[in-house]
Amino acid sequence: MTPSSEQPQFILASSSPRRRELLASLGIHYTIIKPDIDETQHADETPLAYVKRLSQEKARAVAEKLSDEATILAADTIVILAADTIGIEETGELLGKPLDADDARATLKRLRGRDHLVITAFSLLKTGPDAASYTEAVQTKVTMRDYSDEAIEAYIASGDPFDKAGSYAIQNEAFHPVDHIDGSMTNVIGLPLDEVKQALIEMGIL
Template sequence: MTLILASQSPRRKELLAQMGYQFTCCPADIDETVQGTELPAEYVSRLAIEKAQHVAKQYDDNCVVLGSDTTVVMHNMMLGKPESYQACYDMLKMLSGDTHQVFTAIAAVKSGAVQVMVIITDVSFKSLTETEILNYWQTGEPHDKAGSYGIQGIGGQFVSEIKGSYSSVVGLPLYETTQLLSAMGIANPLTQSK
């Protein structure tokens, strides 16, 4: 059985590879616009499913396609990727000294069957100064990150506490991914006899 990751995220690739899975990557080019009054869990679920289904159309039925999507949520507002320093500043000021949620959905598609899971993790930030935010922006790290930070990079130093799945905040929850793939017939490499 072939496993395909519907993502070009280097972080997701790294996490899936570190678990020992053999897979190929095929990024899904889909519209990620929020629809109407979509709630965060609905939004990430829909995108994870759409990514997996989009890629699954290109392969035969003997493939399992894994899609994933992550969003940062503060006071019920979804924070996307910053398009400018001002957007980054506004987001990080909002997160500063407070606790937000990171919603990650993973979806597996095989022969038209779909399974999806949503993982929610609480992340608390220390209070950030304007200088810290500006210097962080200038590293380039926030530019392609939901919520303007990467927990696995320099931005990890802003995190004072995390309740839930660290790997989910990075973009691929390890525990839930192995459960989902096992349910779809892809064995966990650690459970295989050598």
């Protein structure tokens, strides 16, 4: 999509097709610039601090490439599994994108029939004379269904798990891995639309 000529350009700092679709649903014209940052988690950095920092660094990395005024939206999504099945907390184990089929299989078996937490942090960075920034982390509790080993194998064979934190897509209709959620559906997909829209309104962008 191309930026509007009537206002500073809007940039999505992500190559995720899911975030592109969600942002487009707000009727925003945008261009895409993929940020290039080191996504290594710092020592003693909590998952919540980590995901917020990544969204901020992605926005700043794109801003450094620009000479014209712009509004940049960056986001990062993490999946957290608690150490036990009783409670979910922001300091649990991070489950990233799977390295291979074996990693995806192990992750999906660990998630099966359990609760986990999905956190998406998004950052808005407005450059120029009216520069402003905003970061928010949105949490959704996800309860997975008790899917079979056969369902896991079919899902892995489809290739869908390999670019997704936690090795699954909530919107996958064939696998339908989730039993129910407590919170935002779009947050689990990769961009909490209600919260992003409210932030854009408050910043005078929508």
